Amino acid sequence: MTFVQLIDCRTSRLDEMNRLIDQWVEQTRGKRTATHAVIGTDRSDAAHVVEIVEFPSYDEAMRNSKLPETDRIFREMAALCEGTPTFTDLDVVRDEPLEAAAARRFFETIAVRGPLPPLNGLLAENYHHHDPGEEQDALGLDNMRREIEMWRGAFDFTFSVEDQLTQGDRVCTRWTWNGVQRGEFLGLPNTGREVSMTGTTVFRFDGTGRIREGWWQYDRLGLMEQLGALDALEN
Numbered sequence: 001m002t003f004v005q006l007i008d009c010r011t012s013r014l015d016e017m018n019r020l021i022d023q024w025v026e027q028t029r030g031k032r033t034a035t036h037a038v039i040g041t042d043r044s045d046a047a048h049v050v051e052i053v054e055f056p057s058y059d060e061a062m063r064n065s066k067l068p069e070t071d072r073i074f075r076e077m078a079a080l081c082e083g084t085p086t087f088t089d090l091d092v093v094r095d096e097p098l099e100a101a102a103a104r105r106f107f108e109t110i111a112v113r114g115p116l117p118p119l120n121g122l123l124a125e126n127y128h129h130h131d132p133g134e135e136q137d138a139l140g141l142d143n144m145r146r147e148i149e150m151w152r153g154a155f156d157f158t159f160s161v162e163d164q165l166t167q168g169d170r171v172c173t174r175w176t177w178n179g180v181q182r183g184e185f186l187g188l189p190n191t192g193r194e195v196s197m198t199g200t201t202v203f204r205f206d207g208t209g210r211i212r213e214g215w216w217q218y219d220r221l222g223l224m225e226q227l228g229a230l231d232a233l234e235n
Contacts, residue, residue, distance in 0.1 A: 123211050197223045201216050
């Protein structure tokens with residue numbers, strides 16, 4: 001179970017504290033078990049500082065605390081504080097990356113059978129679509145909807161999400177797409193073939209939980225080969 005430690009203190013020497021944390025990060029490279037750290041200051045009281053440190057488990061946190069570098073840096077940090085820092089130990093019972101879930105829901109939504117569901121809850125009205133297979137970017141929700149309908153008119157398909165990484169306002173998803181051609185695609189007549197391709201999509205979110213921009217990379221050449229588009233060139 002993921003474990004989180006909250007360190008609550010008061011200090012007017014935040015710059016010095018940050019330098020100490022930088023030292024700790026450098027000196028514990030390859031040894032520390034902490035996976036994520038966030039430091040925040042209280043908007044109504046700038047001297048009130050909270051540090052949130054995440055570990056894979058409580059046992060890993062205890063192992064981290066026994067590092068000599070951790071003990072030394074903590075004593076130096078405590079000297080910068082007004083009073084003794086307090087610790088709150090938390091076992092994480094729910095950890096839901098909301099933007100990653102929204103990205104996953106987008107892939108599920110555009111693959112549903114029947115009429116395309118509304119996308120305004122997933123995509124911003126000014127969505128910007130980057131696709132290396134297209135001469136121009138698609139700008140706006142309506143243009144993106146037409147792009148999706150083009151694919152849906154040519155294939156019955158599903159997405160399998162293989163991996164997701166989140167950083168800031170961006171979510172990177174590695175996916176596998178499996179489809180069956182049911183209609184004309186880029187001038188190619190319906191073949192009825194089962195096809196697949198892999199790709200990666202990076203979505204940027206707009207702060208309201210909707211996707212504002214997307215960068216797509218996928219094996220379109222491999223897809224065209226599976227559909228027989230390259231046969232004539234090889235003969």
